[in-house]
Amino acid sequence: MIKVLFFAGLKEQAGTDNMNVDADGLTVREMREKYLTDLNMPGLSQAMIAVNEEYEGAETILRDGDIVAFIPPVSGG
Amino acid sequence: MNNLEKMFWVTNEPIDAGIVIANVVRPEAGAISTFIGIAREFTKGKRTLFLEYEAYVPMAEKKLEEIAKEISEQWPDTQTSIAHRIGRLDISDIAVAIAVSTPHRDHAFAASRYAIERIKEIVPIWKRENWEDGTKWIGDQKENISGVPVKEDVRND
Numbered sequence: 001m002i003k004v005l006f007f008a009g010l011k012e013q014a015g016t017d018n019m020n021v022d023a024d025g026l027t028v029r030e031m032r033e034k035y036l037t038d039l040n041m042p043g044l045s046q047a048m049i050a051v052n053e054e055y056e057g058a059e060t061i062l063r064d065g066d067i068v069a070f071i072p073p074v075s076g077g
Numbered sequence: 078m079n080n081l082e083k084m085f086w087v088t089n090e091p092i093d094a095g096i097v098i099a100n101v102v103r104p105e106a107g108a109i110s111t112f113i114g115i116a117r118e119f120t121k122g123k124r125t126l127f128l129e130y131e132a133y134v135p136m137a138e139k140k141l142e143e144i145a146k147e148i149s150e151q152w153p154d155t156q157t158s159i160a161h162r163i164g165r166l167d168i169s170d171i172a173v174a175i176a177v178s179t180p181h182r183d184h185a186f187a188a189s190r191y192a193i194e195r196i197k198e199i200v201p202i203w204k205r206e207n208w209e210d211g212t213k214w215i216g217d218q219k220e221n222i223s224g225v226p227v228k229e230d231v232r233n234d
Contacts, residue, residue, distance in 0.1 A: 005133065007131060007133055007201065007203060008131055008203035008205070008214045009203075009214040009216075012214075046216075050133070050136060050201070053133075053135055053136040053139055054136075055199075069133055069136065069201070071133070071201050072203065072214070072216065073216035074197065074198070074199070074200060074201055074202055074203060075197070075202070075203050075204040075214070075215040075216060076130070076132070076137075076161060076172075076173065076196050076197060076200050076201075076202030076203070076204065077114045077161075077172065077173050077193055077196045077197045077202075
């Protein structure tokens with residue numbers, strides 16, 4: 001399984017801060033289309049992607065045990 | 078967690094800027110520049126009652142450390158420590174404290190400025206403003222990093 005994390009506004013749009021998906025071998029983009037389209041999250045398209053705590057592109061291939069985070073525009077400081 | 082032993086951390090507890098500064102004191106340094114970001118009451122004329130910060134904590138701490146590495150590459154012989162608060166912050170609470178020590182002052186100023194701008198670009202931390210009549214997660218602030226506040230940013234009611 002792959003763990004998906006949501007933060008800030010995306011967490012509210014998803015109604016949860018995490019979910020587990022069966023996406024071994026899929027790219028982040030494919031995983032997003034397969035599992036997240038129905039959640040109707042308008043902020044998802046602007047979000048950056050992190051895989052295992054590093055920024056990655058949407059074509060990154062996921063492996064079981066990976067943690068994917070969707071990072072909305074940050075506003076720290 | 079013992080903050081004294083950490084150079085980069087995200088915390089629910091109030092930040093003691095003195096600890097962040099003490100982290101970078103060393104004999105080789107001739108200057109320490111600090112940046113303290115605090116919770117502002119008025120933004121574009123709108124009154125904020127309190128702020129909430131959320132972070133992807135392990136990644137945020139990693140990215141803070143990465144910023145310090147970038148600083149070391151750009152300005153040799155620097156030491157950096159950064160703490161960022163999360164959870165509920167009242168007005169004037171410290172949100173972020175940065176200290177950079179360098180042999181000479183020019184680099185200390187430049188590097189502490191660099192650190193706060195990079196935090197606003199790459200560190201997964203989010204701020205929510207809570208007003209009397211609503212609340213909003215604040216998004217991309219990159220348009221504000223020129224350093225010259227627009228008039229509305231400094232206007233009070």
